[in-house]
Amino acid sequence: MRLYIGPDRFAMPAPQVDIFIPCFVDQLYPHTAMNMVKVLEKAGCQVHYNPAQTCCGQPAYNAGYKAESRDIAEKFLADFTPGTAETRYVVSPSASCVGMVRNAYSHLFAGTPEAARCQGVQRRTYELTEFLTDVLHVDAIPGACLAGTYTYHDSCSALRECGIREAPRRLLDGVAGLSRIEMAETTTCCGFGGTFAVKFEAISVAMAQQKVEHALATGADYIVSTDVSCLMHLEAYIRREKLAIKTMHIADVLASGW
Template sequence: MRVEVFIPCLIDQIYPETAFNMIKLLQKAGCDVSYNPEQTCCGQYPYNAGFWDEAKKIGSKFLTDFSEDKYIVAPSASCVSMVKKGYDDLFTNTIVHNRCRNIQSNMYELSDFLVNVLKKDYFGAELVGTAVYHDSCSALRDCNIKDEPRKLLSQVGGLHIVPMRNEESCCGFGGNLSMKFDEISSAMAEQKVLNAVEVKADYIISTDSSCLLQLQSYIDKNELPIKTKHIADVLTSGWANI
């Protein structure tokens, strides 16, 4: 199966290892993976800030950077949501309407693609410890992704997934929210992290690096004994660097 990968801005700039681990996962699953180095952003940030003209320019480039006839996989539900839903606002009834619809139908978040398209949930990963799973807003509410990450994580050797209070609550990042309403954003991050600490979790795992950046910032500031991990990094633990 031929797959193109989209690497979001945050992962490209801050968590590049997560991108490499996603590619290793897809290759281990039997995919022929390609990466277009000309790709940039999906346009989510200007779109959420209300700068739709600027977002449309970035989105137009995205539509030319990717193929209409191949699966496109990203390690970020928020970016997938932008393409699948935000692009409706930007490109409906334009000259690229049909191309946009084809790309939207082929766009998948990583865990969704592994479980529902490839029908694979075991990758031989091992990570000893206790973890909670954080449902990002984009994954849960926009992409309807809930069971897929948990199914994948249940197959990781040595990892014990436990529930925590308010699993489905927001981490407080929200792009503009964290910049315009810092105190509210920080309080939401605090609540999420303390809920994980309450159940003695070693890790907070999610599909979205933006959530993990938000939570890890609070963890580092308060020197708490817990870490954040992207699901791609968890699923390659124990074998990717061998």
């Protein structure tokens, strides 16, 4: 049996983690998924990956296709219900997907035979940073090192759907060589919002511009967040305007230097 040293300094069975990799991370940022695995293993977890996993159903749900999103959500429940009695956490590098599971699933499965299983999966599902700080009680990843300064973007899903604010900052402040400079209006939306960016392009781009300008005003080297979707949106604006600031997902930061 694999063991790890818990926060009380006693050896205990390694936490069992099923990772959920969102569609856009799988297709566009696979290195972020691999870095999450690297960080979880560094924290003492035994990581499992179910290759049958697909989507959490959020795009369909947000577009109003509730029946279709419930079909996808039912598959999610099946994919992340262990076939054994062992308890496995479900951890994702996306607060957006975690927020979907925690909140929208309650509406999708209310009054259905799947409600009990849904609640069980919801209780075990975490965004990466809150899992590290709230479940494993980890405040820093040993060896994490990145020279420079960062400013943090609170994604709407992390802050408003999952209540995540301090966990990522605590972990980032434990990265050697990295210092934080808070930007103005850090909790304001970046303008992505999934299909919002497609349906309301001009508004979406203007919101990205405002967010990036606030970040640039700090003089920081990096914009860091828990959500690749937000960073993808901001990075597109940064690249178009050829601006001197970079975006990094927190998993990539925590996996730097070792």
